[in-house]
Amino acid sequence: MPVSGRDAPDHDTARAGTAQSGDRRRERGTRSRRIISRHAVDIASLDGLDGLSFGRLADDLDISKAGIQTLFRTKEALQLATVEAAGEAFAEAVVAPVRSVPEGAPRIRALVEQWIAYAAQPLFPGGCFWGANLPEFDSRPGPVRDALQRQRDVWLGTLTRQFERAAADRRFDDDEIDLAVFQIDAVLNAANIALRLGDSESTRKVHRVVDGLLKSES
């Protein structure tokens, strides 16, 4: 049966309505995923990604466990979403605020300050998210370890790029870059644990190490 002239627009409107409600549903889903993942980051900074469960998130956030399961499906998918949310929060808290600082040595000092604030404030209740989770997943090949390692590489890459700039400015030796990045990452992680254990002296030690590494700057 041929449709009348009026049917077509009606049909389009209906379709547009369905599409709109589909968009709204997706938006709601995205928003819910974000809220849940961000809370999952807090849990995982304290108790590790193994400490995550649909039930615990449902209890903490007072939402239905079934709803969370629908959004994430598997525990591994939830862990991966959590890792991604942690990476976004870290980039926003540590890397983004120093984008206007001159590259090279000044940017390295600024990144270190932001990192210390990130661990000391702390951004996540258990301190550094990677400090809490890399040691647990470093011996477990799989997508979660891969995601954590990729983020670690991004962070080390950020530091490396700034040391390369410092080297280009002749403020740093080219063949010392890898070692300097390794040392800065090492002392920041050590400071994160020391801070949790009540040793506030550790941030001063980080500054002394960075001063030592960048001494050719003066």
Place this chain on the structure above:
Amino acid sequence: MPVSGRDAPDHDTARAGTAQSGDRRRERGTRSRRIISRHAVDIASLDGLDGLSFGRLADDLDISKAGIQTLFRTKEALQLATVEAAGEAFAEAVVAPVRSVPEGAPRIRALVEQWIAYAAQPLFPGGCFWGANLPEFDSRPGPVRDALQRQRDVWLGTLTRQFERAAADRRFDDDEIDLAVFQIDAVLNAANIALRLGDSESTRKVHRVVDGLLKSES
């Protein structure tokens, strides 16, 4: 009723027998605790002390869960016994073998070599036991955190004493000791994680940091 002359020795023999079987029982218990704790260290180096359970140990070691429960009673007691067993294995693998090395700079180098071997071989399947567990427990006050922190202090104390000896030999500045110990501990832990993630370059970096710290030695 007064006991006869013969009763006394008999009674003593019986008592001795009971004491002997009690001793044997205690010995068996001590041996079992040791075997179970040592396996628990392996699990906890991979999955953390939270990954321990009476059921998992019973399955792994093919012994009864009830027997393990009788020996340790609570999960926290099991965790504490595991921490203690890890400390003993570490002292035996890292600290004991270098006791004959001259104190000061040579002992520091020897301790670092033993530590790298401990993480690289590795002594525990998940690498460093404290690297795996301190980040998880550093935000959780309680007996397990206290025990882990005490062992960390013992290790840092061992390094500090050797740097003090190096300083006494004028091979090191007094006011740099705390910083040097902090840095060595930091780069060893960083190397432990890097090794788990497949970066074998990290041990070379540890050597360069130690060489840099002890450079006044030459």
